[in-house]
Amino acid sequence: MEYKEAKDRFIGTWGSLGTLWGINKAMAQIQALLFISTKPLCMEDIMEELKISRGNTSMNLRQLMDWGIVTKVLISGERKEFFSTEKDVQELARIIAKERSRREIKPVIKVLKEVSSIKDDGSEKTKELIKQTKALHNLTQDADAMINKLMDQKQNWLTKSVFKLLK
Amino acid sequence: MEYKEAKDRFIGTWGSLGTLWGINKAMAQIQALLFISTKPLCMEDIMEELKISRGNTSMNLRQLMDWGIVTKVLISGERKEFFSTEKDVQELARIIAKERSRREIKPVIKVLKEVSSIKDDGSEKTKELIKQTKALHNLTQDADAMINKLMDQKQNWLTKSVFKLLK
DNA sequence: ATAAACTTTCAGTAATTATTGAAAGTTTAA
DNA sequence: TTAAACTTTCAATAATTACTGAAAGTTTAT
Structure with a gap:
């Protein structure tokens, strides 16, 4: 080629x-x-x-x-x-992750929080809505926080140590 | 609401x-x-x-x-x-991550590998293409591998320990 | 101030992607 | 085997999104 x-x-x-x-x-x-x-x-x-x-x-x-x-x-x-x-891939990834988080993930987290906070009227369907959106809220928030932290690390050596942990 | x-x-x-x-x-x-x-x-x-x-x-x-x-x-x-x-968010996330990796990330990694492996004809522009696509290839591959490993962990306790590491 | 060199905006158009609805296909019960 | 109950397919159409090109806007040099 x-x-x-x-x-x-x-x-x-x-x-x-x-x-x-x-x-x-x-x-x-x-x-x-x-x-x-x-x-x-x-x-x-x-x-x-x-x-x-x-x-x-x-x-x-x-x-x-x-x-x-x-x-x-x-x-x-x-x-x-x-x-x-930007020519440095690490920095490029950091910028993209930050922007996506800000533009797309954060607003969704906000809605999930609101929806999962409605008053429990005791009905089965309301309980299910609250339970499921709460679970989604926690997951999304954790994932978002983690990606942001990961990306903030300047060096790649960190990735290696995370890898080891995940063996 | x-x-x-x-x-x-x-x-x-x-x-x-x-x-x-x-x-x-x-x-x-x-x-x-x-x-x-x-x-x-x-x-x-x-x-x-x-x-x-x-x-x-x-x-x-x-x-x-x-x-x-x-x-x-x-x-x-x-x-x-x-x-x-699927009602379990953890499992849902795992499935989605796996599928996206397979459908979208893996093919891109393949192209990046091919492009970054072209013969170095000595010209500056070829050197730059190789250098930059190689960097992108490494980053994409690492990120993909990491997400897959993270998602494979059944429990959430792992996330906590990764968080600690990232303090 | 003028005009050349350049950039931005945006209404119109093109390209792409999603959706419909009706016909064709499949399964099940009797 | 027939027909009712149900699902899938797909050509036509609608909705969305991207792109063009020319006019308007901006900057700089003289």
Whole structure:
């Protein structure tokens, strides 16, 4: 497999993976492109490489910046803006986990808490609703807390010690 | 908040959460409904409760069964089929994590491995592609392995000890 | 102040994904 | 074996989501 094919395969795969962690294809592809680029890219570069429109590129870059994954880079002597992405995978994972937690998990936890806190009127169905949503609330909260803590660890050595524990 | 409102809120929230962990709204809603039901439900029950068509109900129940989250239940004296979902959240989480790993994460890991294994032609851009996809490959593989191991633990006490480690 | 170089916005359109409903298929009881 | 009770399939359609391109907006150099 040559460079070109490998690159396209990576961008394509990352793009379709994007949809599953809640961001759209173009957004994931732009990030992928920047991730393997040796230097910051401008809008023209991205449009041309991914064959997408100016508007699409602009909007998705904006979103990536909102997530905190992509930053503007000023290149002296150049008028236009350049973009680059976080290059450290550990840090990238940390940012993504944090944002997803904030945007998606936390609101769900809030609803689960509210729903599981309704007054027990004694009926079987109310008891079941309370019991099940409470269980889900605990699980979701624990999982969320754990992921956040795990991601906050700067080094990978921790992962190793968690692994050992899980033998 | 009364039972009815709480139930609707739970089903609605779970449904929209569904889209983000890769299953569609109806599928997630059916699962939510079964999850808080005190007894197995038949197709009519589900259709009526969620206001969705027979075809939709049938197809999504099928998918839920493919995932291994929902099972058919035979009720003696009844001709039609009834359905119920896994009621233990721990087990539910385990099934979902396993399936997602198998369906989505594993294929990505495979591509990352292939892409990161291309021949180094000495150029800077090839070196960068290899370096970055290799880092992503390692991270994804570690995270996947860890989640699978965590989920395999039957008890919750383990989570507590992992938490301690992460203080 | 002007105009060139560049970016953003957004209404319209295209692409994708979910849903319906009716016909075809299956099972069971008599 | 027939027909009623039930489930599945799938082509048509609806709903949602993504993308385009051109106009409006912004910045910078002169």
